[in-house]
Amino acid sequence: MGIETELSLSLTPGVASRLARHPLLTDARPVRQRVINTYYDTPDLRLHRERVVVHYRKKGATWLSSVGRVASSTSSTAGYGEWEIAGEPGGEQDFSHVGDSALRDWLDSLRQELRPAFTTTFTRSAWLLEPRDGVRIELALDRGWIEAGGRRQAICELGLELLSGGVADLFSAAGELQTELPLHPETASKSQRGYRVLADESLQVVKAGPVEINPGMTAMAAFRAVALACVRHLQSNEHGVCESDCPEFVHQARVAIRRLRSAIRIWKPLLPEDLVTSFDPRWQTLARQLGEARNWDVFRAETLPTLATAFPAAAEIACLSHYAEQRCAINRQAASSALKSVDYSRLLLEFTAAVLGLAEGDARRVDAFAPRCLDKRAKQVRQLAAEALGGDAATRHRLRVEYKRLRYALEFFAPLFPGECLREYHRSASGLQEMLGRLNDLAVATELSDEGLPGEQGETIRRWLEVQSESLLPALGNLLSHFNRQAVPWRNQ
Known part of the structure; x- marks a missing residue:
C-alpha cells in the first residue's frame, strides 16, 4: 500500500461488480480504457535487483516508454522519479529522456540485453471524485491479467490517487468505500507481482528488515518510519498465514505486531492518547489470536519430538500428539480468518491514516529521544533480572518481555549508534532472550500438556518439563551476568 498520494486496495470480482453502485460513485461517470504494460529486464534481472523499472505502456491508442526508480519500502521517495516519452515496443530503446545521468548511462550500457519480461493487461474504469471543494481523487478499478513465462495471475484492484487536497482526504474516501465494500490494503505493485509470476515463486516468509532512520529526523518522523515498516512486515506474511500451513508465516506476522506494539510503547510519551487507546488494544487482540496458533505450532514441532524421545513407550504421547494436531488445525484456521476479516482490513487502513496524520509536536530530534528511551x-530489565533467578516462570516471562522490548528498541534505533559496541550489546541481549524463550516454551508446554492430558494422566510429563526448566537456570544466570557487564552503547558514542 502506498503511503504518499496513492492507495491500492484489493477486492474480489463479485465486490468489483458492485462498486459502481457505491454512493461515492453514483453521480460520477467512469472513463474506460484498455491498458497494456510490457516490462523489460535483462535475462539475469539486473533492473529488478537495482529497483529500476523499464516498460512500455499503451493507454487507449497511445504508447509511452517509461523509466522509473522505485523507492525501497523503508526509504523516502526523495531522489526517485519517473520519466516518459512517446514510443512503441519493438523499436530501439531510447533513454535520452532520463533525467538521472548515472541511471541513463547504466541503462544505455544494458540496451542490447533488455528483453520483455512480463505483461500486464487490464481494463481500467476510472471515476473522478470531488467529495468537497479543493479535493479531487481519481478512483480506478483495474481488472485483467499478469502474464509471464506462460503463467497467469488475475488483477482485480482499486487504486485511489490524490490529485488535489490532503492525504487525510485520500484515506477518508478509502474509509468511506470500506464501510460498504470489503476492500483490503494491497502492498505489492503490479510490477512486483509480475516478477513473482515470472519467477514462479511460492509464498516466501519475510523477516523484519532494518528501518532507515537518521539522526536528523524528528522523533515523530522516526515513529512513522518504524510503524509503517512493521505494518509492511505484517502484510508481507499475511498471504502465507491465510494460504500456507508453514508455521513461520504466523510467527513472522506475530513478530511484526509485537514490534509494532513495542514501538507504540516507546513513543507513547509523544503520541496522542487517542491513537494509543484506539489502536493498541486492537493490535493486542490480533496478536493473541496469532499467539494461540504459534504456541501450538511450537509445541507440536519442537516439544512433542523431545517428549517422544524421553518417553518412547508412553501411550500418553500419542494421545497428546493427536490433541496437538487438532489444536494446530483449529488455531491456524482462526489465524487465517482473523487476517481475512473486514476488521483487519479496516485496522490496517485506519492505523496507516492515523500514523500519516500525526503532527510533529515539539519536533524533538530522534537522536535526543532515543537514549532516554x-x-x-534497560533500567526495567535490570530490575526484573534481579528477581528472575529466584522467581517463578511468570517472573521470567516478564523479564523476557522486557528484554524483547529492549531488543526491538535497539533494532529501531540501530542506525543512530553505529559501531561494534552496539552489535556486541545486541548479540548479548539476543542470546539472553533466546534462553528466556526456551524457558518460556517449556512453561507454555506445561500448560498445553495440562490441557491435552489433564489431571494425573499427564503428571509425569509435566514434572519432566519442570525439571528441564530448572536445569536451564544456571545457564540463565551466566547469560544475565554477561549481559550486565556489557557497556551501554548509546552512552558511549
Whole structure:
C-alpha cells in the first residue's frame, strides 16, 4: 500500500461488480480504457535487483516508454522519479529522456540485453471524485491479467490517487468505500507481482528488515518510519498465514505486531492518547489470536519430538500428539480468518491514516529521544533480572518481555549508534532472550500438556518439563551476568 498520494486496495470480482453502485460513485461517470504494460529486464534481472523499472505502456491508442526508480519500502521517495516519452515496443530503446545521468548511462550500457519480461493487461474504469471543494481523487478499478513465462495471475484492484487536497482526504474516501465494500490494503505493485509470476515463486516468509532512520529526523518522523515498516512486515506474511500451513508465516506476522506494539510503547510519551487507546488494544487482540496458533505450532514441532524421545513407550504421547494436531488445525484456521476479516482490513487502513496524520509536536530530534528511551528499558530489565533467578516462570516471562522490548528498541534505533559496541550489546541481549524463550516454551508446554492430558494422566510429563526448566537456570544466570557487564552503547558514542 502506498503511503504518499496513492492507495491500492484489493477486492474480489463479485465486490468489483458492485462498486459502481457505491454512493461515492453514483453521480460520477467512469472513463474506460484498455491498458497494456510490457516490462523489460535483462535475462539475469539486473533492473529488478537495482529497483529500476523499464516498460512500455499503451493507454487507449497511445504508447509511452517509461523509466522509473522505485523507492525501497523503508526509504523516502526523495531522489526517485519517473520519466516518459512517446514510443512503441519493438523499436530501439531510447533513454535520452532520463533525467538521472548515472541511471541513463547504466541503462544505455544494458540496451542490447533488455528483453520483455512480463505483461500486464487490464481494463481500467476510472471515476473522478470531488467529495468537497479543493479535493479531487481519481478512483480506478483495474481488472485483467499478469502474464509471464506462460503463467497467469488475475488483477482485480482499486487504486485511489490524490490529485488535489490532503492525504487525510485520500484515506477518508478509502474509509468511506470500506464501510460498504470489503476492500483490503494491497502492498505489492503490479510490477512486483509480475516478477513473482515470472519467477514462479511460492509464498516466501519475510523477516523484519532494518528501518532507515537518521539522526536528523524528528522523533515523530522516526515513529512513522518504524510503524509503517512493521505494518509492511505484517502484510508481507499475511498471504502465507491465510494460504500456507508453514508455521513461520504466523510467527513472522506475530513478530511484526509485537514490534509494532513495542514501538507504540516507546513513543507513547509523544503520541496522542487517542491513537494509543484506539489502536493498541486492537493490535493486542490480533496478536493473541496469532499467539494461540504459534504456541501450538511450537509445541507440536519442537516439544512433542523431545517428549517422544524421553518417553518412547508412553501411550500418553500419542494421545497428546493427536490433541496437538487438532489444536494446530483449529488455531491456524482462526489465524487465517482473523487476517481475512473486514476488521483487519479496516485496522490496517485506519492505523496507516492515523500514523500519516500525526503532527510533529515539539519536533524533538530522534537522536535526543532515543537514549532516554533505551535508558528506561534497560533500567526495567535490570530490575526484573534481579528477581528472575529466584522467581517463578511468570517472573521470567516478564523479564523476557522486557528484554524483547529492549531488543526491538535497539533494532529501531540501530542506525543512530553505529559501531561494534552496539552489535556486541545486541548479540548479548539476543542470546539472553533466546534462553528466556526456551524457558518460556517449556512453561507454555506445561500448560498445553495440562490441557491435552489433564489431571494425573499427564503428571509425569509435566514434572519432566519442570525439571528441564530448572536445569536451564544456571545457564540463565551466566547469560544475565554477561549481559550486565556489557557497556551501554548509546552512552558511549
